[in-house]
Amino acid sequence: MISLILLAIMVSLMALRVPVSISIGIAVLVALIVGDFPLDVIPHLMTDGLDSFPLLAVPFFVLAGNPLLYFMWNSPGFPFQDAEPVRLCD
Numbered sequence: 001m002i003s004l005i006l007l008a009i010m011v012s013l014m015a016l017r018v019p020v021s022i023s024i025g026i027a028v029l030v031a032l033i034v035g036d037f038p039l040d041v042i043p044h045l046m047t048d049g050l051d052s053f054p055l056l057a058v059p060f061f062v063l064a065g066n067p068l069l070y071f072m073w074n075s076p077g078f079p080f081q082d083a084e085p086v087r088l089c090d
Contacts, residue, residue, distance in 0.1 A: 003031075006031040
């Protein structure tokens with residue numbers, strides 16, 4: 001029942017051209033209130049989701065890739081050494 005409410009609100013808000021992130025947030029808040037979920041537990045669940053070990057791997061992969069790409073780009077054997085980086089703004 002709650003999943004149908006969640007889906008109906010989310011689809012109706014997206015049909016009204018509300019951004020996806022806002023429509024998901026509003027739909028979840030309405031579903032939590034309608035489903036008699038204790039609202040004082042929500043911050044605890046949010047912080048528990050941040051303590052995930054796989055989520056910690058994402059920034060470490062990005063941080064490890066930056067120096068690797070820098071040293072590979074400046075090495076003499078890199079195949080795209082003469083290529084110019086893409087500039088998004090002039």
